[in-house]
Amino acid sequence: MQRSFDIAVIGGGVVGLAILRRFATSGLSAVLLERGADILNGASKGNSALLHTGFDAPTGSTELACMQAGYAEYLAIHEKLNLPLVQSTALVVAWSEQEQAKLDGIMAKAHANGVADVRHVARDELRKLEPKLSPAAKAAVLVPGEHIIDAWSAPLAYAHQALAHGAVILRNAEVTGGNFSNGEWTLASKAGPVTARIVINAAGNFGDLVEAMARVSPFTITPRRGQFVVFDKEASQLVDAIILPVPTERTKGVVLFRTAYGNLAIGPTAEDVTEREMAATDTATLERLKARALDMVPSLAGIGVNAIYAGLRPATEHKDYVIEALPERGWITVGGIRSTGLTACLGIAQHVAKLYASHFGALPNPPDPIWTPVPNLAEDRPRPYMQGGEIVCHCERVTRGEIVAALEGPLPAGDLGGLKRRTRAMMGRCQGFNCSAHVEALFREKSHGAA
Amino acid sequence: MERRDVIIIGGGPAGLSAARRLAELGVAATVLERDQQAGGVPRHCGHLGFGWQSHRRLWTGPRFAEQLRADSTALDVRTGHTVLGIDGNVLRVQNQHGINEMAANRIILATGTRETPRAPRFVGGSRPRGVTTTGALQANVYLQNFKPFACPVIIGSEWVSFSAILTCRHAGIRPVAMIEAKDRISAPRPGDLISKLIYGVPVWTRTKLTAIAGQPQVEAVEIERHGKRERIACDGVIFTGEWVPEAALLVNRPKVTLAGNVHGDLKTSGACWREGRAIAEQIARGSA
Numbered sequence: 001m002q003r004s005f006d007i008a009v010i011g012g013g014v015v016g017l018a019i020l021r022r023f024a025t026s027g028l029s030a031v032l033l034e035r036g037a038d039i040l041n042g043a044s045k046g047n048s049a050l051l052h053t054g055f056d057a058p059t060g061s062t063e064l065a066c067m068q069a070g071y072a073e074y075l076a077i078h079e080k081l082n083l084p085l086v087q088s089t090a091l092v093v094a095w096s097e098q099e100q101a102k103l104d105g106i107m108a109k110a111h112a113n114g115v116a117d118v119r120h121v122a123r124d125e126l127r128k129l130e131p132k133l134s135p136a137a138k139a140a141v142l143v144p145g146e147h148i149i150d151a152w153s154a155p156l157a158y159a160h161q162a163l164a165h166g167a168v169i170l171r172n173a174e175v176t177g178g179n180f181s182n183g184e185w186t187l188a189s190k191a192g193p194v195t196a197r198i199v200i201n202a203a204g205n206f207g208d209l210v211e212a213m214a215r216v217s218p219f220t221i222t223p224r225r226g227q228f229v230v231f232d233k234e235a236s237q238l239v240d241a242i243i244l245p246v247p248t249e250r251t252k253g254v255v256l257f258r259t260a261y262g263n264l265a266i267g268p269t270a271e272d273v274t275e276r277e278m279a280a281t282d283t284a285t286l287e288r289l290k291a292r293a294l295d296m297v298p299s300l301a302g303i304g305v306n307a308i309y310a311g312l313r314p315a316t317e318h319k320d321y322v323i324e325a326l327p328e329r330g331w332i333t334v335g336g337i338r339s340t341g342l343t344a345c346l347g348i349a350q351h352v353a354k355l356y357a358s359h360f361g362a363l364p365n366p367p368d369p370i371w372t373p374v375p376n377l378a379e380d381r382p383r384p385y386m387q388g389g390e391i392v393c394h395c396e397r398v399t400r401g402e403i404v405a406a407l408e409g410p411l412p413a414g415d416l417g418g419l420k421r422r423t424r425a426m427m428g429r430c431q432g433f434n435c436s437a438h439v440e441a442l443f444r445e446k447s448h449g450a451a
Numbered sequence: 452m453e454r455r456d457v458i459i460i461g462g463g464p465a466g467l468s469a470a471r472r473l474a475e476l477g478v479a480a481t482v483l484e485r486d487q488q489a490g491g492v493p494r495h496c497g498h499l500g501f502g503w504q505s506h507r508r509l510w511t512g513p514r515f516a517e518q519l520r521a522d523s524t525a526l527d528v529r530t531g532h533t534v535l536g537i538d539g540n541v542l543r544v545q546n547q548h549g550i551n552e553m554a555a556n557r558i559i560l561a562t563g564t565r566e567t568p569r570a571p572r573f574v575g576g577s578r579p580r581g582v583t584t585t586g587a588l589q590a591n592v593y594l595q596n597f598k599p600f601a602c603p604v605i606i607g608s609e610w611v612s613f614s615a616i617l618t619c620r621h622a623g624i625r626p627v628a629m630i631e632a633k634d635r636i637s638a639p640r641p642g643d644l645i646s647k648l649i650y651g652v653p654v655w656t657r658t659k660l661t662a663i664a665g666q667p668q669v670e671a672v673e674i675e676r677h678g679k680r681e682r683i684a685c686d687g688v689i690f691t692g693e694w695v696p697e698a699a700l701l702v703n704r705p706k707v708t709l710a711g712n713v714h715g716d717l718k719t720s721g722a723c724w725r726e727g728r729a730i731a732e733q734i735a736r737g738s739a
Contacts, residue, residue, distance in 0.1 A: 230570075234702050278666050282575035290573075304695070305571040309578075388549040391533050394485055395699075397545075415667075416580070429699070431568035436583065437495075437590030441597065 002168060005031045007356075008187055008196035010175050010210050012036070013044035014155040014345040015337050016202035018070075021158040022349035023356075024167035027364035031196065032167065033189050035174035035206070038418030039411070040155055043204040043341070045421065046226065046279055046311020048257055048268060049151035051085070052343045055110035055118055055143050056092075056247060061320045062351070064113055067340050069347030074149070077346075080371040081157035083149065084260045084378030090146030090242035091121065091130065093296075094138045099246040106141050106246070117144050132238040132297050146242050150260040151342055152421040153374045156411070158345075160372035163410045170194070171414050175203075178213040185330055198360055200332045200352060205276040205314045207335040214331040218324075219316040224251075224338070226268020227281050229289045230307040231300060232429050235264035238297050252339065254289065256296055261396070261424060262379035263306060266293040268339070272315070279310035306395075306429045313338045323348065325355040332356065375402060377424055392442075393435045395428020403439060407446035419443055455481045457734060458542060458555035460534050460700065463491020464720045465711025465727035466561035467519045468505065470526050472731035480731075481553075482526065483544060485533040489523065490516030491563060492586065493720050497593035498617040504721025513593065515720065537705035557708065557734055560700060561727060564712040566611065567693035569663075576662035581669035581687035585615040588689055592622045600687025604672055605629040605652070606660055608636035608643070609692035610717075616650050627685045629654045630674060637692070663688055692717075708734070 007023045009016045012034030023030040036042065051074060054067040078085050094100040103120065110118040121129065121140040130137075159169060173191035178199065180186075185199045203210040211217035236258045245253035251270035258264055266289050286308055294300050316322065316336035321344075324333045332352055337344065357363055376383060385391055389399035406413050406422035413419035416426075425439045426432040432439070457473055459466045462484030473480040488494065493501055496512030503509060506518060520528075535543040535550065542553045566584040581600045583591070591597045601624060605615050608631040619626050629636075629643075629652055636643045636654060643654040655676060662673040664682070671684050696713045710730045711723035718726065 233699075278577050280575060280577050280662070281573075283573045283661065286573040286575065305573075308570045308573065385533075385545055386550055388545070388547045390487065390531060390547060391485065391545065394533065397533070397535075430565050430697075431570055431584075433565045433568060433584045433586045436587045437595050437597070440591070441595045444597075 002029070003192070003194055005029045005194065005196040007031070007198050007200060008033065008185065008194055009200045009202055011202035011204050012039040012169065012171070013042055013202065013204050014040070014342050015204070015334055015348055017155045017158040017162065018345035018349040019200055019202055019334065019352050020167050020169070021162040022353050024162040024165035025369050026353065026366045030162065030167045031194055032169045033173040033175055033187065033191070033194065034169065034171050036414070037172055038414030039159055039169065039171070040152060040421060041417070043312055043314050044151065044155060045417070046228070046309050047151050047339060047342055048228070048255055048265070049149055049259060049342065050242060050257060051147040051149045052340060053115045053143060053145040054113050055115040056106065056252065057113060057340065058319055059109065059112045062323055063321050063340055063344065066321065066344035066347035066351055068114070069350050070344040071347070073346040073350070074154070080373070081161070082373035082376055083154050083157055084376065084381055086148035086258070086260055086378065086380055088146065088148050088240065088242055088258060090143040090244050091126070091140040092143065092244045092246060093126070093133070093140045094246055095136055097138070100138045102246050103139060103141050110141070110143065115143065115145065118142060130239060130241060132299050133243070134296055134298055148242070148258055148260050149342070150377050153377050154342070155345070156422065157372060157374040159411055160374060161370065164370040164372050165367070169411060175210060180214070180330055183330060198330050198332065198356065200334060202334045204337070205312050207314055211333060211335065214326060214329045219318055219322050219335050221276065221314050221316055221336070222272050223274070223276050223312040224315040225271040225273045225279055225310055225312055226339070227285050227289060227310045228265050228267030228308065229286055229293065229305055230259070230263050230265045230309070231293070232304040232306050233262045235300055235303045236262050238299055239264060243296060254292055256293055260378035260380070266290070268311065273312070276312065279312045281308050281310045304429060307427060307431065321348070323351060323355070325359045327359040375405065392438055393425040393428065395430050396424040398423045398425040403442055404446070407443065412447070413443070416440065416443060452541070452552045452554055454554045455479065456555070457481070457557045457559065458483060458553060459559040459561055461491070461561035461563060461711070461713070462489030462528055462530065463561060463563050463711060463723065464493065464519060465723040466559065467523050467528070467727070468724040469559055469561065469710055469727035469731040470528065471522055472728045473735060474526055476731065476735035478735050480527070482523070482528040483532040483534055484528060484530045487530050489520055489528050489530055495586070495589040495593045496614065497589065497621055498614065501720055504719070505724040534700060537700055537703070537707065539705070558705065559710050559730060560707040560713055561710040562697040562700065562713050564694045564696050564717065566691060567695055569688070569690055572690065574660055574663060576664055576673070577666050579663065579665040579669045580667055582663060583687065583689055585611050585618065585689060585691045588615060589618050592618050598622050598624060600624065600669065602627050602685050603687030603689050604683060604685045605689045605691060607631065607691035607693065608638055608654060610638045612691040613638060613642055613646060615689050615691050616646060616652055620650060626652045627683060628652065630658045630660055631656045632659045633657070
C-alpha cells in the first residue's frame with residue numbers, strides 16, 4: 001500500500017471526509033486515518049441531520065461563512081451523489097411572552113447573516129401552518145431555507161468520491177504519534193506509519209489531543225452531549241416544519257424535527273461531559289425529552305418510541321471554529337466543529353483548500369469530478385425495495401441486496417454500527433427483534449467474523 | 452388487479468389455521484407472509500410446548516411450524532410478500548418483482564406481536580453489543596447457531612422470560628439473574644422457584660435496571676435493588692416480554708379482522724391457532 005502522501009487527514013467524521021474529498025478531487029494524493037472500525041464513529045454519528053441556513057449563527061464568524069458555503073455546495077451536488085434534500089422549512093417558535101419579545105432580534109440577526117427570506121408568523125398563521133402544534137405556541141419566525149438531509153449517506157458519498165479520485169481511507173488507524181522533519185510528517189498509527197507533507201487535524205472530540213503533536217493546543221475540547229428520542233413513523237405526519245426553540249446564550253436548544261427516514265425526533269440536550277468516546281443516554285433525560293415533545297405536539301401521545309441515541313459535539317472554550325494553517329509546521333487545524341458541522345463540512349473543506357493554496361502552494365488543476373452516487377436511505381425518494389427484492393429488515397424495508405452491497409465495495413461497513421448507518425437495518429420500531437439475527441449473520445459471513 | 456375473496460396478512464399459527472379452515476369451508480384465501488418461510492414465531496422457539504391445542508402432540512416450536520406448513524401445502528401461501536399498506540379493500544404488496552395491488556372482500560390481519568426492546572424502555576447507558584430480546588436471541592441460537600453472549604441478565608419475568616432461560620440453557624449460556632421491577636414475578640408461581648431450583652437462575656424482584664455499561668460488548672448493568680444501587684457484571688442483556696402488537700398496518704384504521712397476537716393479551720401459539728380457526732368459521736358463515 002502507498003504510504004507517502006501530499007495530505008494526511010486525521011479523523012473520519014463528516015469534516016475529515018469532506019476535506020479528503022476536496023483534496024482528492026483537486027488532484028492531490030490524500031490519506032485519511034480514522035481511529036474507529038468505521039467512518040462516522042464519533043461526533044458525526046449522533047446529530048439532528050439538518051441543513052442550516054446559518055440564520056442564527058454568530059454574524060461574521062468562520063462558522064457562518066463555512067455553513068453558508070457548505071449549504072450552497074450541498075444544494076449544488078446532492079443530486080449528483082443521490083443525496084436527499086427534504087425542503088421542510090423551520091419555525092422558531094416562541095412559547096412565552098419573553099420568548100416572543102426575542103423574535104425581532106432573531107429576524108434582525110438572520111438579515112445580518114444574509115438570510116433575507118425569514119419572516120414573522122403570527123399565532124393564527126402558525127395554527128394554520130402547524131395545526132397539531134400545541135395552542136400554547138404564541139408566534140414564530142419562519143425560516144424557509146432550513147432543510148432535512150441524511151447525516152450518514154452524505155459523508156459516505158464524500159468518502160466514495162474521494163476514493164474514486166485515488167484517496168486512501170485507513171480505519172482502525174488511531175494516530176499514536178507524529179514527527180515533523182525536513183518538511184514532512186511521519187505519523188505513527190495503529191494501521192502502520194504514514195508520511196505526508198501536510199497533516200490536517202479533523203479529529204473531532206480528540207482534536208486538542210491530536211493538536212498537541214503540532215503545538216500547545218489553542219483549544220480544549222469539552223464534549224457536549226446531546227440525547228435524542230425518535231418516534232415511530234406515524235408521528236412524522238404531525239409536524240411539517242423543523243420546530244426550533246428560541247435559543248439561549250449557551251445552546252440552540254431542543255429541536256423537534258422530521259428525519260429523512262420518515263420519523264419524528266426530538267433533541268439534542270446540551271450536557272458538558274468529560275467522556276470523549278462514548279455517548280451514553282440516561283433515563284431521566286429521555287423522559288424529559290419525550291415529555292417536551294408531547295407538550296409541543298399533544299397528539300404524539302400514544303405513538304411509540306423507536307430509538308434513542310446520543311452524540312458528543314466537540315465544543316471548545318471558543319465561540320467560533322478554530323481553523324488555522326501553521327505554515328512552518330505543515331499543519332492545518334480544524335477544531336471545535338460543533339453541531340453545525342454537517343451543514344458546514346463542505347464549506348470547511350473549501351476554506352481549508354484556500355488555506356492550503358495560500359500557505360503550501362497552488363492546488364493542481366482538478367480533473368473532471370467522478371460522481372459516486374450512494375444508495376438512497378430517504379423516504380421521500382425511491383428506495384430499492386420498491387423495485388422488488390427480499391426485504392430482510394421489515395420495519396425499515398431494507399433489502400438483502402442493500403445489506404450485501406453495504407458489506408462490499410471500496411468502503412464496506414467496518415462494524416455493525418456502520419452497517420446500520422449505511423442501510424438503516426435494525427433501526428426501526430422492532431430494533432432487530434425480527435431481523436437482527438439474520439442481519440448479523442450476514443455481517444459475520446461477509447466480514448469473516450470481524451465483529 | 453388481482454382480487455381474492457379473503458386475504459390473510461401473516462403466516463403464523465393464527466393466519467395459517469384461518470386459511471386452512473377457510474379452505475375446508477370452501478372459501479378461497481391467500482396468505483401473504485413477509486418472511487421467506489411461513490410458520491411465524493414458533494420457528495425459532497426451539498423448546499417443547501407446542502402443538503397440543505391444535506394437533507394433540509407435544510412438539511418444539513420448529514416442529515410445530517413445520518406441521519403448520521405441511522397442513523398448508525394445498526393452500527395459497529405466498530412467502531416473501533410484504534403488505535406495505537391497506538387502503539379500503541386494496542392492499543399494496545411488495546415481493547421480489549416489485550409492488551402490486553391486490554383487492555380482497557375480507558382482510559384478516561394476523562401479524563403477531565413483538566417484545567419491547569431497549570430503546571422505548573428508556574434504559575440509559577452505553578450502546579454495546581449483546582443487548583437483545585428473547586425473539587432475537589432465539590433466532591440467533593436456533594436458526595443461526597450463534598451465541599451472542601455467555602452470561603447475560605434477563606429483564607422481566609413473563610412466560611417468555613422463562614423461554615429465554617430455556618433458550619440460554621440450550622446454547623450453554625448461563626444467565627446471571629432474572630430481574631423484575633415488580634414485587635413478584637409476572638408469570639404464575641412457582642416460576643421463580645423453577646427458575647432458581649432447576650435452572651440455577653436467581654430471580655430478583657423489586658429490582659430495576661437503570662443503565663447498561665460496556666463497549667464494545669456489555670460489561671455490566673446497573674440496577675436498583677431494594678433501594679440500593681448495584682453494578683452487576685454480565686456480558687449481555689435480554690429484554691423479555693412487554694408485548695407490542697405488530698400493528699403498523701392499522702395506522703389508517705382499515706376494515707380488517709384481527710386474529711392471533713396482533714390483539715388482546717398474549718396468547719399461546721395454540722390459542723392463536725384456535726382463534727384463527729374460529730374467525731375463519733365466522734367469516735365462512737358470513738357472520739364476522
